[in-house]
Amino acid sequence: MDIRKISIVGRGAMGIMYGQFFSQRMPEGSVRFIADEARVESYLRSPVTCNGKPCHFSYLPYSADAEPADLVIFAVKFKDLETVIHQIGNHIGKNTVILSLLNGLTSEDILSRAFGNDRVLLCTAQGMDAVKKGNHMTYSFLGTLSIGTCDGKSSDFFTALCSFFDSVGLPYDTPSDMKKRLWEKLVLNTGVNQAAAVFRTDYRGLKQNGRPREVMIEAMREAIAAGRAEGIELDDQLVPRWLALIDSLDRDGKPSLCQDLEAGRPTEVELFSGTIRRLGKAHGISTPANDFLYDNIKKMEQGGN
Numbered sequence: 001m002d003i004r005k006i007s008i009v010g011r012g013a014m015g016i017m018y019g020q021f022f023s024q025r026m027p028e029g030s031v032r033f034i035a036d037e038a039r040v041e042s043y044l045r046s047p048v049t050c051n052g053k054p055c056h057f058s059y060l061p062y063s064a065d066a067e068p069a070d071l072v073i074f075a076v077k078f079k080d081l082e083t084v085i086h087q088i089g090n091h092i093g094k095n096t097v098i099l100s101l102l103n104g105l106t107s108e109d110i111l112s113r114a115f116g117n118d119r120v121l122l123c124t125a126q127g128m129d130a131v132k133k134g135n136h137m138t139y140s141f142l143g144t145l146s147i148g149t150c151d152g153k154s155s156d157f158f159t160a161l162c163s164f165f166d167s168v169g170l171p172y173d174t175p176s177d178m179k180k181r182l183w184e185k186l187v188l189n190t191g192v193n194q195a196a197a198v199f200r201t202d203y204r205g206l207k208q209n210g211r212p213r214e215v216m217i218e219a220m221r222e223a224i225a226a227g228r229a230e231g232i233e234l235d236d237q238l239v240p241r242w243l244a245l246i247d248s249l250d251r252d253g254k255p256s257l258c259q260d261l262e263a264g265r266p267t268e269v270e271l272f273s274g275t276i277r278r279l280g281k282a283h284g285i286s287t288p289a290n291d292f293l294y295d296n297i298k299k300m301e302q303g304g305n
Contacts, residue, residue, distance in 0.1 A: 001156050003070040003164035006031045007060075007091050009084055010075035011043060013130035013256065014101050016137045018073065019057055020050040025168040032058040032069075034091055048135045060091075068093025071161065074100045074107065077260075078268055081107060085114045097157045099123050099147070103189055103256075104271030105182055112150065119157050122148045122178040124185040127245060129203070129253035140250045144171045148178030183227045183234060188242045190272045191220035193257035194293040197267070197300070202258075204251035217243070218289035219273070226276050229283035261300055269297045 006022055008015050011033055023031045033043065040059045048055050060066055069091055076084055081102065092098065098120045100107040112120045128143030145165070149158050165172045175181045195216035196206060205212050217239060224234045260267045273287075273294035280287035 001070075001095055001160040003097065003160055004030060005067070005069050006071045006073065007034045007069035008032070008073045008075060009034055009088070010077070010080075010101075011035075011048065011057075012075060012077075013132035013137050013139075013259070014125065014128075015073070015075035016048055016050055016055060016132065017128065017130045017139055017142065018075070018101075020053075020055050021142065021170065022168060023055070023057065029058055032060050034060050034062055034064075034088070036087060037061040037063065046135050048137060050137050051139065052136075062087040062089050062091065066091065068096050070095070071097045071099065071164070074098070074102060074111065076102070077266070078102055078104060078107065078271055079266060081110060085111070095119075097121065097161050099161070101125055103185075103193075103268055104275065105186060106271075108150070117150050118155060120150065121158060121161060122150060122182065124178075124182050126185055126188070129249045131253050132259065140253070141248075142171060144173060146173050146175050146178065146181045148174055148176075148181070152176070152178070180232055180234070183230075183232045184238060186272070186275070187220050187223040187227065187234065187238060188245075189255075189257075190223040190276055190290065191216040191242070192246055193255040194219060194269070194272055194290075194297060196255050197258040197261050198293055198296045200258075202252055202254045203246060203249045207247050207251060215289055215292065219276075219293055222280065222285070222287045222290050223276050225285050226279040226283065226287075229285060230279065257297070261297070267297060267301060269294060269301075273297070 008019050019031055040061045043059050072092055098111055100123055108120055108122055124146050126143055127141055129141050130139040149155055195212050199212040201212055206216055220239050227234045257267045273290035276290045277287050
C-alpha cells in the first residue's frame with residue numbers, strides 16, 4: 001500500500017501549509033484540493049501564497065470522475081465536516097488512509113462511523129504557527145503530526161502513512177496513547193486559542209506575565225481536571241510544557257480561533273471551552289476561566305465587544 005496521490009479538503013492555513021509541503025516533494029498533480037464546484041471555481045479565481053511563494057495547487061470538485069486518493073486529509077472547520085462526508089464520493093476508496101487535522105476530540109469518531117475504524121487514524125498537529133490573512137499564508141514552524149490507530153495497534157494504513165511521511169521528511173511521532181495526546185492538545189487549545197481571541201492578542205501577549213497569560217493557564221488547568229475525570233492520565237508538567245512551546249513561537253503569530261474571529265467566521269469554541277464546560281458539569285468540576293472565555297467568545301461572534 002503506497003501513498004502516491006493526496007486529496008486535501010479545506011484550503012485554510014493548515015491545508016495550505018501541508019499542501020505546499022507535499023506538493024514540493026511529490027510529482028506534479030499528486031496533491032489536489034477537493035471541494036464543491038462553486039468553491040473550486042472560487043479557488044481558481046483566487047490563488048494563494050505560502051511564505052510569499054505562489055502555490056500551484058490542483059483542484060477537483062467532489063463530483064469529478066477521479067480515482068480514489070491514497071490519502072485524504074480533512075482540514076475543514078468542524079461545522080462543515082458532516083456536509084463534506086456526504087459529498088466526498090469516490091475520492092475515498094477501500095485502501096484510502098484518512099487523516100483529520102480538526103481540533104477537538106470528535107472528528108475521528110465521526111469519520112470512523114462514516115468510513116470505518118481501520119482507515120481513520122488518530123491525529124493531532126502541534127507546534128506550528130501558521131497564519132492566513134486573505135489569500136496569503138505564512139509560518140515559521142511546520143510543527144509535528146502525532147498519529148496512531150483507534151485501538152493502539154499497528155495496521156496496514158498506519159504503516160503506509162509512516163512510510164510516506166518518512167519518504168517526504170514530514171516531522172511526526174507515534175505516541176503509544178493517542179487518546180491522551182488528543183487530550184493534551186485540547187488542553188493547549190482551550191488555553192491558547194481562547195485567551196488570544198478574548199484578549200485580542202497575538203502570541204506576544206501570551207508570552208508575557210499578565211491577565212491573558214493567567215487566564216490561559218487557568219483554562220488549561222480546568223481542562224486537565226476534566227480530562228482526569230474522564231480517565232485520561234494528564235500529568236502535572238503538561239502546562240509548563242505547553243508554556244515552553246508557546247514561548248518558542250513567533251510572537252506575531254495568532255492561533256486559529258483568533259484568526260476566525262477577525263475574519264468574521266464561526267469559531268470552534270464549542271470544541272474547546274464548550275467541551276470543558278459540559279464535562280465540568282457532568283463531573284462536578286468548577287470551570288470559571290472557561291465560562292469567562294466561552295461567554296466572551298460567543299458575544300464576540302455576535303458582534304459584541
